[in-house]
Each structure stands twice: as C-alpha cells, then as structure tokens.
Amino acid sequence: MDRTQKKASQPAKAANSRFSWDWFFGAALLAVTFCAYAPAWNGKPIFDDLMYLVNTVELRSLSGLGHLWIEPQTTRQYHPLLDTVFWVEDKLWGDSMLGYHLVNILIHAVAALLLLKILRQLKVPGAWLGCAIFALHPVQAESVAWLAELKNTLSGLFLFAAILAYLRFDQSRSVRWYALVLLLFVLGLMVKAIVAILPAAVLIAVWWKRKKLEWKRDVVPLIPFLVLGIAAAIFTAWMEREFAGATGEAFEFSPIERFLIAGRAFWFYIGKLFWPASLVLIYPRWNVDASAWWQYLFPIAALGLYAFAWAFREQWRGLLAGLLFFAVAAVPLLGFFNVSFFRLSFVADHFQYIPSIGIITPVSAGLAILLKRWHGWGRTAGYGFCFVLLAILTVLTWNQSHMYRDPETCYRTVIEKNPQSWEAHVEIGRALFDKELLDEASAHFQRALEINPARPWRAYDGLGSVLLKKGRIDEAIADFEKALESNPNYPPSHTSLGRTLYRKGRFKEAIAQFETSVRLLPRAAAAHSNLARMLATCSDPSLRNGPRALALAQRANSLSNGSDPVILRSLAAAYAENGQFPQAIETAQRALQFSNTAARRDLTQAIQNELRLYQAGSPYHETERR
Numbered sequence: 177m178d179r180t181q182k183k184a185s186q187p188a189k190a191a192n193s194r195f196s197w198d199w200f201f202g203a204a205l206l207a208v209t210f211c212a213y214a215p216a217w218n219g220k221p222i223f224d225d226l227m228y229l230v231n232t233v234e235l236r237s238l239s240g241l242g243h244l245w246i247e248p249q250t251t252r253q254y255h256p257l258l259d260t261v262f263w264v265e266d267k268l269w270g271d272s273m274l275g276y277h278l279v280n281i282l283i284h285a286v287a288a289l290l291l292l293k294i295l296r297q298l299k300v301p302g303a304w305l306g307c308a309i310f311a312l313h314p315v316q317a318e319s320v321a322w323l324a325e326l327k328n329t330l331s332g333l334f335l336f337a338a339i340l341a342y343l344r345f346d347q348s349r350s351v352r353w354y355a356l357v358l359l360l361f362v363l364g365l366m367v368k369a370i371v372a373i374l375p376a377a378v379l380i381a382v383w384w385k386r387k388k389l390e391w392k393r394d395v396v397p398l399i400p401f402l403v404l405g406i407a408a409a410i411f412t413a414w415m416e417r418e419f420a421g422a423t424g425e426a427f428e429f430s431p432i433e434r435f436l437i438a439g440r441a442f443w444f445y446i447g448k449l450f451w452p453a454s455l456v457l458i459y460p461r462w463n464v465d466a467s468a469w470w471q472y473l474f475p476i477a478a479l480g481l482y483a484f485a486w487a488f489r490e491q492w493r494g495l496l497a498g499l500l501f502f503a504v505a506a507v508p509l510l511g512f513f514n515v516s517f518f519r520l521s522f523v524a525d526h527f528q529y530i531p532s533i534g535i536i537t538p539v540s541a542g543l544a545i546l547l548k549r550w551h552g553w554g555r556t557a558g559y560g561f562c563f564v565l566l567a568i569l570t571v572l573t574w575n576q577s578h579m580y581r582d583p584e585t586c587y588r589t590v591i592e593k594n595p596q597s598w599e600a601h602v603e604i605g606r607a608l609f610d611k612e613l614l615d616e617a618s619a620h621f622q623r624a625l626e627i628n629p630a631r632p633w634r635a636y637d638g639l640g641s642v643l644l645k646k647g648r649i650d651e652a653i654a655d656f657e658k659a660l661e662s663n664p665n666y667p668p669s670h671t672s673l674g675r676t677l678y679r680k681g682r683f684k685e686a687i688a689q690f691e692t693s694v695r696l697l698p699r700a701a702a703a704h705s706n707l708a709r710m711l712a713t714c715s716d717p718s719l720r721n722g723p724r725a726l727a728l729a730q731r732a733n734s735l736s737n738g739s740d741p742v743i744l745r746s747l748a749a750a751y752a753e754n755g756q757f758p759q760a761i762e763t764a765q766r767a768l769q770f771s772n773t774a775a776r777r778d779l780t781q782a783i784q785n786e787l788r789l790y791q792a793g794s795p796y797h798e799t800e801r802r
Contacts, residue, residue, distance in 0.1 A: 201304060202289055209285040209311050210278075212570045216321035216577040217277050222586045223457065223603065224324045227252065229276075230259070230266040234701050237737030243699070252420040252516070253412065257366035258327045276323050283329040284320045285311060290336035291533065297343045298385050300494070302544030305562055306537045314452045314572040315532065318525035321580035322457075327368045328529040334364030335371045335530065342378050345397075354397065361401055369412040369508075370530055372405030374398075376504040384497040413513055422514035425630070429511070433464045437511030437522050439475025445506065445528045449535050452569075455576055456593045457586060458600055459521045494538045502534030520599050583607040598628035598635075605638045609645075618642045633663035637672060644676055652676050667696045671706065683716050694728070701743055704732035709746040712753040715798040722753040741771035745783055752786075752795035760790040 221229060228251070234240050241263050248254040269275030288311035295303035310316070319328040338360035345353035364371030375398040382394050389395065416422040429437065440462065448455065465471060482503075485496040509515060509527040517524055547558045579589045587604035590597050605620035621638040640655035656673035659666060674689030690707040697703045708728035711721045729747040736743050744767035751760035764787040771780045786796045 202292075205288065205308055205311055206282075206285050208570060209288070210281055212312060212573040213277070213281050213317070213321055213577050215574060216317075216580040218274050219277060219321060219323075219577075219580040220273060220582045221323060222580065222583045223322070225322070228258075228262060228324045228326070230263045231271075232701075233736035233740045233743070234699055235263070236266060236739075239737070248415065249419055253415050255327055255367055257363055258330060258368070261326065261330065273323070276326075277321070280320055280323065280326050280329055283326070283333050284316065287329060287333040287336055290333065290340060294336060294340050294343065294381075295537065297340065298381055300384075300537060300541050301548070302540035302542075305544060306533075306540035308566050309536050309540060309569065310533060312566055312569040312573055313449070313532070313536070314455055314569060314576045315448050315525045316529060317455070317573050317576040317580070318457065319529040321577050322526065325526045325529075328370075328526055331364055331368035331371050332530055334360050334367060335374060335377075338364060338371070338374055339377055339381070342374070343381070346378075346382065358400070361404065365404065365408045369405075369408045370505065372408050373504050373530075375402045375405060377501060380497050380500050380504070384493055387493070409508070416514055416516055420516035422516040422518070426519045427514045429464065430466065432466050434511050435475055436464055436466065436471045438507075439473075439478050440471065441510045441523050442478045442506070443474050444523050445531065446535060448525065448528075449532055452572060454593055455525060456590050457524075457579070458590050458594055458597045459523050460594050460596060461518075461521045492538075494541050498534040498538035500534070501537075502531045505531035505534065520597070584611075596627055598624040598631070601627065602634050602638060605635075609638065609641060612645070614642045614645055631662075633659040633666045633669060636662070637666070637669045640669070640672060640676075644672070649676060649680055653680070665696055667693050667700075667703070670696065671703065674706070674710075678710065683710075683714055683719050686710065687714075687719060699735060701732040701735035701740065704728045704735070705740075705743040705746040708732060708750050712746070712749040713796055713798050717797075720753065720797075722750065726750040726754050738766075739770060741767045741776070741779060741783070744770065745779070745786070748783075748790065749786065749796050752790050755795075757790050757793055760795075761787065764790055 230236055230240070232240075235244065241260065244251070244259040244263065245256045251259060265276055265279065288307050291310055292303050292307035295306055300306070319325040338357050341353055341357045341360060344350075345357055361371060361374055364374075378398060379389060379394060383389050444459075482496075482499060485492070485499050489496045506528065509531075511518070511522055517527075543558070543562065547555055547562075550558055579586050584604060584607045587600040587607065590600035591604065594600065601620040601624035605617045605624065608614075608617035608620065618639060621635045621642070624635040624638075625632050636655045636659035640652045640659065643649075643652035643655060653673065653676050656669050656676060659669040660673065663669075670689045670693045674686045674693065677683075677686035677689060687707070687710055690703065690710060693700070693703040694707055705728070708725045711719070711725035711728070714720050726747075729743070729750040732743045733740075733747050738744070744763055748760045748764040748767060751757070751763060764783055767783050768780060768787070771783060789796050
C-alpha cells in the first residue's frame with residue numbers, strides 16, 4: 177500500500193474505531209443508568225402518580241382514551257400523548273410497577289444518548305462527559321424514579337430528537353427533515369409544553385456553532401414552531417390556573433417578589449448541580465420579603481453572571497450559550513408564572529431536568545478542553561477525576577433512588593429534611609392509614625392542620641377516616657363536615673360523609689351527599705354507582721327511586737366499560753328494583769365472573785346472596801344500617 181492509500185485509510189479507521197467505542201460506552205452507560213436506579217425499579221405510586229396512572233375504570237376503556245384526547249379537563253393538565261403512554265402501559269403492566277419504572281429509565285437513558293448526538297453534531301468538547309453527567313446526576317432522580325415525571329423524560333426525548341433533526345435540516349435544507357422536526361415538535365408538545373423552547377434552543381446552538389444568526393436562514397424556518405410553542409405555553413398556563421389550582425393567596429406576588437423568587441431559585445438549581453446534597457421531593461418554601469435587602473443579592477448576582485458571560489462571549493462563547501439555554505428552559509419555572517407546585521415549594525429537582533443541560537454542557541466542555549491541554553500525569557489525573565466524578569454521581573443517584581421505593585419512605589425523608597411540609601404529613605398519614613397504623617396516621621393529620629390551617633380539608637378528611645375506622649362515627653361525621661366547610665367542592669369528603677351518614681341511618685342526608693359527589697364528578701363511575709345502589713336498596717322505601725337508580729347505574733356501567741363487579745352489582749340491584757329480573761340475574765352473574773377474577777371473596781359472597789333473591793323474583797333491600 178502506497179503512502180497516499182495509507183493516508184486515505186487512516187480517517188476511515190479512526191471513524192470505525194470511534195464508532196466501536198461509542199457503541200461500547202453507550203451500552204455501558206445504559207447498564208450503569210439502569211443499575212443506578214435499581215432501588216426504584218419496583219417503587220410504588222407516590223404523590224401525584226395516581227392522577228397520572230390510568231387506574232380508574234372510567235379511563236381504562238377505549239372511550240376513556242378518547243376522553244383523554246378530546247376533553248382537556250379530564251386531567252389537571254392536557255398531556256394527551258403522555259396519557260396515551262400511561263394507557264398503553266396499563267394494558268401491558270397492570271398494577272405491576274416494574275414495567276413503568278424500566279420504561280422511564282430507558283427513555284431517560286436514550287434521551288441522554290440523543291444529547292450526546294446533538295453535542296457531537298455541534299462539535300462541543302466533552303460530549304461524552306456531558307451525556308454521562310446528565311444521565312447519572314442525582315438531581316435527575318426525581319424525574320426518572322417518580323412515575324408522574326415520565327412527562328419530563330418523554331418530553332426531553334422528543335425535544336432532543338427534534339433538535340437533532342433540525343440540525344440535520346440546517347445542513348441539508350431538506351423538506352423531509354423539516355417535516356420530521358415539525359412532527360417531533362408537535363408530539364413533544366402533547367407530552368409537555370417545555371418542548372416549546374425548541375426555537376430558542378436551536379438559535380442558541382446555531383449561534384454557538386457559527387458565531388452569528390441570519391434572519392432568512394436561521395430565524396424564518398423557526399417561526400411556525402415559535403407560534404405553536406407560544407400557543408401551547410398560553411394553554412398550559414390557563415390549565416394550571418383553571419384545573420391545577422395555581423391561583424389564590426399562595427400565588428399572589430408582586431413583580432418585585434417574583435423577581436426575588438426567580439433569583440433565589442436560579443442559584444438554588446446551580447447549587448444543587450454542583451453540590452447535590454439533601455435532595456428531597458418537597459423543599460422548604462421560603463418566605464419572600466421585598467423589604468429584606470439580602471434577598472436582592474440573588475437576582476443581582478444572577479444578572480452579574482450573565483453580564484460577565486456576555487462580556488467574555490468571544491473567549492468563552494460556550495458559557496454564554498449554556499447560560500442562555502438554562503434561562504430559556506427554566507424561566508417558566510422560576511416564579512414568573514404560576515405553577516401549582518409552588519403551593520408547596522418554589523423549587524423542585526424535576527424543574528431542572530432539561531435546564532440543567534445549560535450548566536452541565538459548558539462545565540463538561542471546559543473539563544475536556546483542560547484535559548487536551550494537559551499531558552502525562554496531569555492528563556491521567558484528569559481522566560481519573562472524571563471517572564471518580566461519574567462514580568460518585570452514580571452512587572448518589574442509587575442512594576437517592578431509595579426514596580422512591582414506597583410512599584412511607586418518601587414522605588418520611590421529606591419530613592426529616594423539611595419538617596414543615598404539611599403536604600408530606602398528609603401523604604404519610606394516608607400511607608399509614610392504609611397500613612392501619614391509625615394513631616400514627618392521626619398524629620400526622622393533626623400536624624398538617626397545625627402547619628397549614630389555611631388548607632385543612634384533606635387533613636380533616638384523613639382524621640375523619642381514622643375515626644370512622646375506629647368506630648367513632650359521630651366524631652368522624654364532625655371531621656368530614658369540617659373538611660367540607662373549608663372546601664365544599666372536595667369530592668372525597670362528600671363520599672365519606674355520605675357513607676358515614678348512611679351507617680347512622682340518616683339516609684336522606686347521605687343521599688344528598690352522594691348527589692353532590694355525582695355533580696362534582698360527572699364522569700366518575702364510582703360516584704354514580706354509589707348513589708344508584710342507595711336509591712335502589714335503601715331500607716327506607718320512601719327514599720328508593722328505581723328509575724333514577726337504573727339510569728345512574730347504567731351510566732356508571734358505561735363509564736367503566738362494563739367490567740367492574742361493584743358497579744355491575746349496583747346495576748343488578750337497580751334492575752331488580754324496577755322489576756327487570758332477567759336483566760338483574762344476567763348482570764349479577766357477570767358481576768360474579770369479574771369478582772371471581774379479582775379474587776374478592778366478600779364481594780362474591782354478597783353478589784351470590786343477592787342473585788338468589790333475583791332468581792326468586794325479589795329485589796334486594798338493605799335491612800340493617802351500614
């Protein structure tokens with residue numbers, strides 16, 4: 177082989193070698209990421225998980241899937257593609273949490289590898305280091321180990337894929353690449369509105385790469401994305417206010433106070449990236465005081481950092497680019513706009529899942545540049561430092577993942593680090609109640625009342641449930657009534673109060689409570705079923721209403737896709753009350769099939785007893801108070 181051929185073959189060999197090493201490191205990063213999150217593989221639902229998981233009979237059907245797309249108010253936020261993923265996962269995994277967690281970890285790891293491709297495309301130094309830090313940093317644990325934050329990892333996946341596709345379009349100007357970017361962008365918006373930052377992210381990347389921006393080449397193609405992104409952001413803000421509860425006294429801040437919140441949050445996030453200690457699900461919500469001079473130091477220092485980056489943009493262009501990306505991605509979550517989570521805290525680790533790239537990337541690039549300049553032992557020590565850093569981050573993430581094993585572990589950790597978190601006291605009270613540790617649960621509900629008397633209804637509802645479990649019915653009624661005095665539109669307390677009043681024989685009042693539950697939850701199958709059964713089986717004949725009971729039970733059965741044994745039992749009772757015994761018998765037999773599948777012996781026995789009545793041509797009526 178002559179010299180010319182040897183020179184020609186060297187780049188090809190180098191490319192093949194890099195390709196092989198990329199596959200090796202990619203596989204290694206996937207494996208290490210999965211191992212780092214091993215403690216959370218079987219983590220049980222916590223906090224908002226049950227509002228995102230498709231675990232109600234109304235949503236598990238095809239019609240339920242349709243409602244997730246065409247009725248934005250079905251959930252607190254309109255995330256139809258995210259909800260569809262959860263709907264599919266429900267069909268795949270059911271109540272097993274392992275599948276949900278493994279999918280979320282996989283999406284996070286793939287998103288990290290897409291970030292690698294973007295940094296490589298931009299020729300940013302230290303791309304592998306930045307990718308690995310993003311994948312293994314413990315501040316990401318909240319987004320990866322908390323099931324509800326699938327919206328973070330999945331939106332990150334679509335955002336990175338769209339940016340990568342746009343960079344390809346920027347090179348080729350191909351209509352196909354542009355169409356792919358538009359598709360990924362729209363799909364991403366259906367997961368979370370954070371994807372709306374795509375135009376700004378692309379402009380920052382292009383400016384970093386070419387040191388300039390051109391209106392026709394760089395800005396004009398992004399205008400459609402900008403319009404769609406603004407529309408999605410406005411709609412999301414409206415949903416936060418109307419359905420997520422991001423209104424009220426807890427969100428009433430002056431422009432100066434919001435400026436102070438943003439400045440402090442900015443440094444909080446950067447601090448957690450460099451020193452990820454005491455990470456917790458709910459951080460203390462600090463007091464905002466415009467009269468305290470020291471609180472102005474945070475936003476002033478932040479502005480000073482941006483001024484410094486601007487002044488040295490020629491020498492350290494990557495620093496300014498990273499800080500601009502951080503600002504663009506974090507601004508919606510820094511306090512300038514209302515977010516429902518701000519009721520609990522102004523900051524959260526999951527808020528910086530994507531913004532963190534703006535800090536991680538320039539730091540990784542700086543380390544890579546230093547390593548290239550060092551030689552001998554200096555370079556070896558530098559590589560050793562990077563390896564140790566990634567090992568430490570992996571261990572910290574593994575340790576942090578333990579917090580997401582179950583609700584009790586999670587909320588005990590929150591209370592240990594943030595004892596004034598009333599939300600954590602309520603949630604751990606519920607977890608302890610489920611374990612029938614009633615006295616301990618009651619103590620946490622009481623503590624929540626002491627910390628936050630302005631929002632007492634959930635604590636009172638918990639106290640009422642504890643008292644009801646102890647058989648102290650009159651006291652339970654009093655607490656449920658207190659809950660409804662503070663929030664008349666809290667459906668769980670209407671349901672609990674209705675059942676408790678029925679046990680006391682106060683049937684008319686109980687029915688009124690269930691009527692309210694149906695009004696507040698027009699698409700809740702359980703609410704319709706509860707009221708239907710009362711109207712069909714009440715021991716007081718003057719309160720029975722067969723036709724209305726049948727209409728309610730049929731509505732509940734339709735909402736549940738005809739597969740819930742409890743609802744089918746109510747429907748059978750309603751048929752019998754209306755003298756339609758063949759339908760009652762058939763419905764009760766179907767209820768038996770589903771109750772046997774669910775292995776609920778008590779329910780099966782009750783249905784069998786009622787079925788014998790229907791076969792004898794007699795309706796079922798309650799003869800004893802519950």
